[in-house]
Amino acid sequence: MPDSRFYRRAGPFRLTEIAARVSATLASPGPADLTISDIAPLAQAGAGDIVYVADVAYAQALSAGHCGACIVKAAWVDFAPKGAAVLVAADPRVAFAAVAAMFYPDVHAAPPAASPPQIATDAYVASTAVIGAGAVVGARSRVEDGAVIGPGVVIGTDCRISAHVSVSHALIGNGAIVYPGVRIGQDGFGYVPSPKGPLKVPQVGRVVIGDRVEIGANSTVDRGALEDTVIGNDTKIDNLVQIAHNVEIGRNCLIAAQVGISGSCRIGDGVIIGGQAGLADHVTVGKGAQIAAKTGIMRPVAPGEAVMGYPAKPIKQFWREIASVSRLTRRDK
């Protein structure tokens, strides 16, 4: 259920038509002429929505969920929730990408509502800034020279959107500071390997930014694929940081310059990440964890843990290993 402020939906489509278009097989037909009205993430799906499961790890969640239809591998058919129609595909991600493209054939087209922007009377918008249709700029907020705010974007009160920032497909809370050159809301690096080469997955999520968040110069925050990219209240992000699609960052985090956070990472409250650290995709970092500069995270980090190195390890172990290698080398001479 992508946000209609940002995306124009096609359809509805009959399930039989969807199956034919995406080369999937109807394993369980459901109602004779089931009609699907939208795509959705499983957690938010309703009776008219189609969802997918890409990994057996999520299949159990599927069985406890609710949806109109689901796309699965043949081996996972039994995990489908009761009453849902089931489409079987060799690669559910590839099939779902095709379904998403049916419902959202041009994610770059502006949404239909061509209402004028709503700019608070005491907000400041530079004459060289551009504010899209239906966008909202809250009280006392500043949109500085050359900034480009896309259609439907919501900016809260007391924000500063600096020069040359671009924002699309995003909701920004109150008191946020977005430094010059930041890029928020572009579609992320979403490709599924397919027999014909990388297949682009339509990205129909949003960026949701909390209150008093700060994002440093020339950082980039991609919007979610289907769910949202989220940055919690009071989190501060330095310059040239990359935040990929579907990342969720908690409150009160400090993220230093040139950090890279890959897709779908979950970062708890109060986490501190040193400069140039990198996180592989789908990694979870617990509340209050500390990640040293230049660290490479490939596995979950427990709450309160302090890690360093590549691959990351507890910080004391890192320094012990450094000492061991140094001793070894002196013996080798």
Added chain:
Amino acid sequence: MPDSRFYRRAGPFRLTEIAARVSATLASPGPADLTISDIAPLAQAGAGDIVYVADVAYAQALSAGHCGACIVKAAWVDFAPKGAAVLVAADPRVAFAAVAAMFYPDVHAAPPAASPPQIATDAYVASTAVIGAGAVVGARSRVEDGAVIGPGVVIGTDCRISAHVSVSHALIGNGAIVYPGVRIGQDGFGYVPSPKGPLKVPQVGRVVIGDRVEIGANSTVDRGALEDTVIGNDTKIDNLVQIAHNVEIGRNCLIAAQVGISGSCRIGDGVIIGGQAGLADHVTVGKGAQIAAKTGIMRPVAPGEAVMGYPAKPIKQFWREIASVSRLTRRDK
């Protein structure tokens, strides 16, 4: 003594009022009704200025210095210079951040002088560029499409400020080339941990860039907190480099792409830094040192030294350790 071209100062304030507002205790009253007119770094402070010491390592400098008042921890009271009033605070950085916010309540407000910009008759300014009040563009300099030059900024002669650059709170020498998308002068990542979460420290310094400096596309240079961020003559900086607040870089340095230099680093003349290297804050790198690509610097680097690795070590030792680990692994098989 922040530059009045860029910052509008409030005050003066009585010391007793300052003490009350920032929850500090007056250890030594000084003149009965001492009035403080500004904040300053210790090296530049005069009789009307208030300074602070955050680390016992700097306390000795304090005793040899000069100021109207100083903020210290209780244990450091005796380091205060003769005749200065002394404020005692549990965390002098937190207290000073509050004092800075008294004198500079809105660092983002334009300074009072609304004089028109001064643009040399043979300078070129694109029609889509924006030049702030009181800014100076020197002879034969070019300000290209969409560039935004803030109030009071000084650009020397024969400079090229490329498309989409933003510059604020900065003085740029002659013959400098600033490539597209560079961000100069935004306030840095200045937070002090406090019981209420990260506390933002007003950043009231500048960026001072020498002659013939080049700064590569989409690089970021934050302005100083209280002192200046400085880049020396003839230094060349590649793309996507981060230079944090208060960094001082010497002359004739070469800094490759995606390097990150943390706050308050001091880099000597002729230093060469390879791509994606990172420097922790407050590190000193001696004249002529060479830092290999991807190196992580956490300790001082001596003049002329060549280092590599994370943590950085002499380059020969780095390669010996690589060989030792490789041999060890073959034995382990």
Added chain:
Amino acid sequence: MPDSRFYRRAGPFRLTEIAARVSATLASPGPADLTISDIAPLAQAGAGDIVYVADVAYAQALSAGHCGACIVKAAWVDFAPKGAAVLVAADPRVAFAAVAAMFYPDVHAAPPAASPPQIATDAYVASTAVIGAGAVVGARSRVEDGAVIGPGVVIGTDCRISAHVSVSHALIGNGAIVYPGVRIGQDGFGYVPSPKGPLKVPQVGRVVIGDRVEIGANSTVDRGALEDTVIGNDTKIDNLVQIAHNVEIGRNCLIAAQVGISGSCRIGDGVIIGGQAGLADHVTVGKGAQIAAKTGIMRPVAPGEAVMGYPAKPIKQFWREIASVSRLTRRDK
């Protein structure tokens, strides 16, 4: 033979004049009054062009090549192709940089042809975008708010050039997506060490981008020095990636965020590069190779090889070494 759409050439010059201006010695005079009309890379040079050899490894290619004149070290005189005039210089790179500056004294000046841009009738160009003289925007392409397209740039059909992008000295194929804040075509980090400090080498190449290429937000692609920077069809590049001058990337590559590729690297088709990996200059990566995140590449990578670490090694060896060090450290306790 730099592209006349982008560069305005001076000259021709007599070889004797060139020799005098760049402090080179005429080892073999050639025709009494030889006139040189341009600089060129060896592979493209004709009878009127001057070339250079900077490394003995390329001297053999020289002997099999064709040119009007060549600049070499004294020891390499015999490698000059038959009939070519030979200039001897202590440092051929420094001498050639000076020759390049004779022919292209101001690489930043717009080329002479002041023809209007050609914008397809069904292309969209935002009112705040800037399109240079002689530039071409193909059918159905979009140039969004604030984008700056330089003189002579060619953009194919069905492209999206997002907000705040700057493009110069570049040819872009069909169906390309360039995300917000990308910098394409600025001159690269081209300095030759000389007795007087770093000497800037005029960069007179181009950027040539294939069909359906995508380049992520705030990434930077420098133009070639003499030859071109090339990105092959269907290659996808994530955010904040640095691509230096003369890099050649094949087709169907996936390059994750914050990767840095140094000058003159050659990357084969189908290569996958993980986030924050870095490649030293002049490295070759074979077709289908996979480079893990954060890896540092200093040597060639064979086709199909999977490497990880710094320095890079086969991925299995990387993990064996990690395990060996961990065991060693446990024994040391």
